[in-house]
Amino acid sequence: MSKTMACREAYSAALLELAKEDPNIIVISSDARGSCSLNTFVKTLPDQYVEIGIAEQNEIGVAAGLSVVGKKPYVCAPACFLTARSLEQIKVDVAYSHQNVKILGVSGGVSYGALGSSHHTLHDIAALRCIPDLALIIPSDAVQTAAALRTVAQTKDAVFFRIGREKVPVVYTEEIDIEPFVLGKANTLKEGSDLTLVACGELVYHALEAEKLLKGQGIKARVLDISTLKPFDEEAIIKAARETGAIVTVEEHSVNGGLGATVCQIVCANHPVPVVTLGLPDEYLATGTSLELFGEYGLDAKGIAESASKLLQRKR
Structure with missing residues (x-):
């Protein structure tokens, strides 16, 4: 069984270490200390923390203002609210105004699965990719999350992180001799010649598990981890x-x-080949845990392997 760690805990731990070295780093939250694993940060550096309350639009505006006066704000809040309630502020106050604001959207995708569609975040990649001058990062595990944060902390660019809530298997183990994160670059986790599995976020692990199932069928699958959705x-x-x-x-x-639409656009324009896009359907989803929903909608290892096998049969 792979070691598991929560990406949100890795993010907050790395952010605390960065903030200890740089008093200009200010963390801003909208009543989300628990959701974003910020309790230790607040106890350790209370003067570098601002609690806004449940007011996500104000949260982004305050962050942009702090950036204007030379601070380095890090916004932390649930992804579903940030990218719905605060989309205009992210677009205008942060990206259009070229402010050095790093935004963490926690519990993205179906991490809040049991709370239903009001708390699902299924639109954020599509919306945020359309905003110029805003990087979009979706790490696959805790190791990559910390590496990505340390990388972008050295920049003055606007960045949006989207991570999950629960503990997830570690992808970047000591056995994988690859730099966990390079902004704008995909990582090839497995080489293969029959087809390619392109995944992002927590589903990278499930794509790797699907590669094992396909290997048992004599199919050699390449696995790409797309941790940066923009730049792509x-x-x-x-x-x-x-x-x-x-x-x-x-x-x-x-x-x-999202990812599938982006890949289709690139493939169609440059080297057309068959592409199957696995994601969540255009409907209000069933209620359940992340893993239950992955299984329900064919996003677990079994579902991915089955879709890949059918694609190869159709291709032949």
Whole structure:
């Protein structure tokens, strides 16, 4: 069994270490200390924390204002509220105004599964990708989360992180000799020649498990981890299309406007091959845990492997 760690805990721990070294780092939350694992941060550095309350639009505005006066604000709040209630503020106050604001949307996708569709975040990739000058990062595990935060902390760019809530298997173990995170670059976790599995976020682990199932069927699958949805590594997708001839995308997002749509656009324009996009349907979802919903909608290892096998049968 793989070691498990929560991405939100890795983020807050790395942020605390950065803030100890830089008093200009200010963390801002909208009544989400628990959700964003910030309790230790608040106890350790109370003067570098601002509690806004349940007012996400104000939260982004305050962060932008702090950036204007030279502070380094880090917003932490549930993704479902940030990217619905505060989309205009992210667009105008942060991205359009070129402010050094780092935004953490926690419990993205179906992490709040049991709370139902009001708390699901299935639109955020589609919406945020349309905003210029805003990087969009979706780490696959806790190791990559911490590495990504340390990387972007050295920049003055606006960044949106989307991570889950529960503990997830560690992908970047000591056995994987790859730099966990390089902004704008995909990581090839498995080489293969029959088709490519392209995944982001927590579903990268499930794509790796699907690769094992496919290997048992004699199918060699390449696995790409797309941790940066913007800027996007188009070269990795074009290379995969040319070398493997078929692609399956896997994402914890609506099938509309996310990773799959991005990959299809790139493939269609550069090297057309069959592509199957696995995501969540354009409907209000069933209620359940993340893992239950992954299974229900074919996003677990079994579902991914079945879709990949069908694609190859159709291709042949």
